[in-house]
Amino acid sequence: MRRAIKGLLIKEFKLMKINLRFFIIIMIVWGALMASQFGGTFIVGYTAMLFSFLTVTTFSYDEFENGVVYLFTLPVLRKDYIREKYLFGFLISTLPTILASMMLWIADSVWGEAEHPGVYLLSVVVSLPIAYLILALEIPLLVRFGSEKSRLISVSMLGCTSIGYGILYELTGVESTEAVSSIAALGTGVLILLAVAALVVLVMMSYKISCRFMEKKEF
Amino acid sequence: MVKLNNVVKQYDNFRLECSMEIPTGQVTGLIGRNGAGKSTAFKAILGLIHTDGGTIEIFGKDIAQLTQADKEQIGAVLSDSGFCSYLTIRDFLPVLDTMYKDFSREKFAADCERMGLSIKKKIKEFSTGMKRKLQILAALSHNARLLILDEPTAGLDVVARDEILGLLREYAENGDRSIVISSHISSDLEGICDDVYMIDNGKIVLHEDTDVLLNEYGLLKVTKEQFDKLDRTYLLKTREERFGYSCLTKQRQFYQDNYPSVVIERGSIDEVITMMTQNS
Incomplete structure (x- = not known):
């Protein structure tokens, strides 16, 4: 992995640590509430969505006090920045989703009646593409319009x-x-x-568009 | 080390048109009033904005061709941006360590503590001066060949400013390094720069060696009668005053020898900038 990307990833995880406690509390309370309504596997999909939105917050942090400009005075190329955002987005939605599914399986096995392991796996397989889809749509908007405007655009x-x-x-x-x-x-x-295939094409298109937006961007 | 050749950047109400060269082993100052185009020039050099004409080369390469390894050889301080202030210096240590081959965590942490910057505190708790010190230390931390420093001493108290200027002087002593620096405090530049570019309204209006500027430039204070008799061949700028005229010259000695009754002050960056950037 390129050193710039690795360095940026370290920064994101350090930033994530700040809100982690708050984030986990929200996740547990809200997740438990929703899981009681829609069943345990809901929590897996819920984790994937919630964590994919963390990428949005990293853009907000970068924009704060022009921090992103400073990043580009470091040995970070514009393409590195975009690649890192996608990589972070995929990592941060994939790992917790798998973890949530495993924890659910363990919890069901210990305290309830566990389903066939395939059910838990399926919940991951179904949830992740949706999270990736959100990332593929969000990242180009975030690059082009910034976190504030892109939030409005997403809702619209x-x-x-x-x-x-x-x-x-x-x-x-x-x-x-x-x-x-x-x-x-x-x-x-x-x-x-x-x-x-559709997802791969969409993500690749999204990446290309983000790179183009970033190349044109002025700071 | 850096070459700007007829660089043009057009905004709605501002146009930068600039050619500059920063040779290897030299400290070059860029001076001008607020809004003169200093930061735009710096951003153009760093590739943060797209230019509308001309070329910019760093290390003999067009800036669009710079690789990550090339960028490692550049340290920068910008006046309007910095480290993400939600993090601590300790959080940034592994980031810089990963990005730069020639970075020492221990030395950087020790330098920060020595400059009164706690590595455990969030950067948002730092004062403006402390944030600036941190940026400068970071720019100096990885053995860069080129430093691009936009107003590095802004917000610093006198002691910290001297300390930072001392660090920069020490850094520049290695002959392979170049520094381009802007500051609104002219004494900072007089003490550190080998040459200065003066920018006004997006255009370079003067480029001169600092020694020449300080030793050969002068400001003549003359009455109207003295002005009428004055040989104006070597006058660069003239400003009307209550007592008569202030005249900027690059040939102070000539006027000292030929007009002993005229009051002549030694050149200073402040005087030169004031004279050069106003309409005569």
Whole structure:
């Protein structure tokens, strides 16, 4: 790994340490609340989403008092900065998600009735792509617009998607369940392959766009 | 070491047009009023902004071609940014250690403590001067060949300023290193720089060796009658005053020899900048 990327990763983890206690309390309280409603595996998906959003906070820290400008006076190339953000995003959503799934399995085994291990694995396999998708959408926005504006844009995008879906449903009368079942007819193997391929393409596109935004950026 | 060749940066209300050269083994000062373009020039050298024309070379390479190894040879202090202040110096030690091959954790931590910077405190608890000291120590910590220092002494008290200038002088003694430094405190530059560039409204209006500036430049204070009789061949700038005129010259000795009755002050960066950056 390039030294600049490694150095930046160390910085992110040091920053993460500051809010870790607060973050874990929130996670436990809110997670327990939601898990009681939606079942234990919910906590796995919840962990993936929550930790993927930590990448957003690292951008906020970098923006504070122009810290990002200082980073570029260190031996950090613009591409290194982008690569590190993706790497951090993937690491920080993947590792805790796997850990949460393992802890859930252990907790179920000790205090309740554990499901088949495949169920826990499946919860990880389903949750992580969603977390990666969030990262792929968020990072280019964060690079281009900064953490404040991109937060607004993300919320607006979410709203627009819901409205768009509503309009589409009104016009075509196609419900999501029908669409899903027609896609499901393709078969599980093909579907997984398609999903993985789509995700890889999306992440690569997201990375390229972020690099382009960063190259154009002025400090 | 650094070469700016007809560099142009256009903003809505400001245009930088600048050529400069910082030779190896030299300390070069960049002086000018607030908003003259010093920070823009520094940001251009560091590749933090995109220029609209001209070329910038560091270590003989276009700045777009600089590698991580090249950037390791540069230490920088910028006036409007610094370490993430939510962290402590102790948090930053492994970051710098990882990024720079030639960095010693122990020495840097010891230097910080010696300068009164606690490595356990969050940087946001530091005063402006302390933050500046930290940036300077970090820039000096990895044996860089080139230091780019934008207002490094701003916010420092007299003792700390002397200490920092001492460190910079010591650093520059190694002949392979170059420093480009800006400061609004001209005495800082007079004591450390081999040459100075004066920038005004985005343009370099003067480039001179510091020794020449201090020894050969002078400010003539003349009455209207004296001014009428004065040979103006060697006058660079003239300013009307209540008593007559102040005139900047690069040939102080000539006027001392030929006009013994005229009051002539020795050149100083402050006088030169005041004269050069105002409309005559």
